[in-house]
Amino acid sequence: MRDDRGRTSPRLPLALCHAGRRWDDVGVCVCYNDFILDYHALYASAPSLFRDERQAKLRTKQLEVHYFEHLSIDPRDMSDIGKLAPELCEVAFPQVLEPLKQQIGDEGKTIKTLFRLQDSNLIESVLMLYPDRATLCISSQVGCAIGCPFCATGKLGFKRNLSSREIIEQVFFAARSLTSPAKFGPNTSDVHTLYEPRRLTNIVFMGEGEPTQNLDNIFEALEQICAPSINHTDDSTTTVRTQTARPNFGIPARNVTISTSGIIPGINRLAEAKFPLRLAISLHAPTDELRSKLVPINKKYDLDTVLDAAFQYYQTKKRRVSIEYALMLNVNDSEKHANTLAKILNRRGSNWVHVNLIPLNNVEGSPWTASTDSATSTFLETLRSRGIQTTLRESRGQDIDGACGQLAALSDS
Numbered sequence: 271m272r273d274d275r276g277r278t279s280p281r282l283p284l285a286l287c288h289a290g291r292r293w294d295d296v297g298v299c300v301c302y303n304d305f306i307l308d309y310h311a312l313y314a315s316a317p318s319l320f321r322d323e324r325q326a327k328l329r330t331k332q333l334e335v336h337y338f339e340h341l342s343i344d345p346r347d348m349s350d351i352g353k354l355a356p357e358l359c360e361v362a363f364p365q366v367l368e369p370l371k372q373q374i375g376d377e378g379k380t381i382k383t384l385f386r387l388q389d390s391n392l393i394e395s396v397l398m399l400y401p402d403r404a405t406l407c408i409s410s411q412v413g414c415a416i417g418c419p420f421c422a423t424g425k426l427g428f429k430r431n432l433s434s435r436e437i438i439e440q441v442f443f444a445a446r447s448l449t450s451p452a453k454f455g456p457n458t459s460d461v462h463t464l465y466e467p468r469r470l471t472n473i474v475f476m477g478e479g480e481p482t483q484n485l486d487n488i489f490e491a492l493e494q495i496c497a498p499s500i501n502h503t504d505d506s507t508t509t510v511r512t513q514t515a516r517p518n519f520g521i522p523a524r525n526v527t528i529s530t531s532g533i534i535p536g537i538n539r540l541a542e543a544k545f546p547l548r549l550a551i552s553l554h555a556p557t558d559e560l561r562s563k564l565v566p567i568n569k570k571y572d573l574d575t576v577l578d579a580a581f582q583y584y585q586t587k588k589r590r591v592s593i594e595y596a597l598m599l600n601v602n603d604s605e606k607h608a609n610t611l612a613k614i615l616n617r618r619g620s621n622w623v624h625v626n627l628i629p630l631n632n633v634e635g636s637p638w639t640a641s642t643d644s645a646t647s648t649f650l651e652t653l654r655s656r657g658i659q660t661t662l663r664e665s666r667g668q669d670i671d672g673a674c675g676q677l678a679a680l681s682d683s
């Protein structure tokens with residue numbers, strides 16, 4: 271069953287959710303699916319496992335520590351809970367994501383995981399290891415409605431939004447494999463690897479889907495992914511764990527990036543949100559005529575409107591915006607394109623954007639191919655010479671179809 275935001279409903283029947291909201295006639299609490307571990311929901315769904323509601327609250331707190339801090343859902347790790355731990359774990363941790371397959375690329379530095387959802391849909395997430403950080407690229411939807419012709423996800427079409435729990439669980443699996451690689455990491459014995467115990471530090475919503483079309487569930491998920499922060503708009507933001515905070519994985523919201531094809535209401539909501547997220551705009555072209563061919567949503571939200579909204583985001587959040595630009599041979603990669611791009615960015619201000627040039631990754635059926643090295647470096651130097659901070663993104667996961675735009679979860683991929 272699906273609610274009006276496309277979220278799958280949980281199996282637990284409840285008249286009221288933890289927030290006291292009544293959901294629908296069949297009395298299904300969607301919140302249970304949204305927020306991991308709610309003691310009202312646990313108590314209502316399995317009252318025989320608790321002496322009373324107070325004990326349910328205590329057990330929930332214990333489960334939260336195991337899930338978010340010890341990254342465990344194994345009852346054998348829960349001696350503090352006692353003999354009912356297996357039954358409790360079964361109710362508290364339904365398997366919303368089933369890992370089906372892991373592929374290792376870039377000599378062990380990139381790991382793509384294929385998951386099956388409860389309704390048999392498939393999604394992927396990609397973990398990238400760097401010397402100083404570990405970044406997880408996660409999916410927010412099954413497929414995508416925007417249909418950019420150079421993107422494998424776009425070719426799938428839109429199937430549904432992921433629930434917040436499905437988003438959170440992608441983070442759980444990656445965080446657990448990083449802190450206990452011997453037990454939960456991929457089998458890396460035959461490859462050079464940076465896979466030693468470490469923490470997940472960054473998250474990018476650059477997997478399958480258009481995140482701004484699933485913001486309710488993403489915000490709910492972020493409540494439990496991110497450590498609460500203070501001074502949201504100040505560069506000196508510090509991250510704190512407080513007594514009142516929802517239990518969370520402790521990832522700073524400043525290290526979370528939301529990438530969008532340019533959906534204006536979504537960008538505006540992100541600017542108003544309490545999280546100091548990084549915003550990335552998939553621009554790919556400096557004129558409306560070209561952009562409408564590459565990113566079809568441009569016909570609805572044109573280039574000027576998108577850049578105005580991005581600039582507004584920068585002004586509100588005091589966070590530099592990333593412009594994603596995939597270089598396509600003889601399509602958008604000329605010096606003239608670079609000059610026009612510099613002009614439309616500089617017109618709004620200086621030092622407010624960072625351009626990320628992405629070498630186009632191969633996607634079957636895509637009409638375009640990657641630019642040459644010389645066109646790429648001319649493009650980069652042209653932008654830099656006009657004062658635009660520009661970097662060339664290291665392409666990760668190409669050998670396992672795990673690079674930008676290559677995610678199109680297929681069980682035999």
Ligand code: SAH
Nearest residue numbers: 421476480529530531552594630631674675
């Ligand atoms: N839908 C969102 C986020 C997911 S796509 C968006 O479009 O921003 C993540 C990034 O990969 C986007 O910048 C997207 O334009 C880029 N991308 C898609 N297909 C690509 C390809 N074949 N090669 C390189 N980048 C690609």
Ligand code: SF4
Nearest residue numbers: 414416417418421424
């Ligand atoms: Fe969707 Fe982003 Fe792919 Fe375009 S690039 S089809 S918006 S996932």
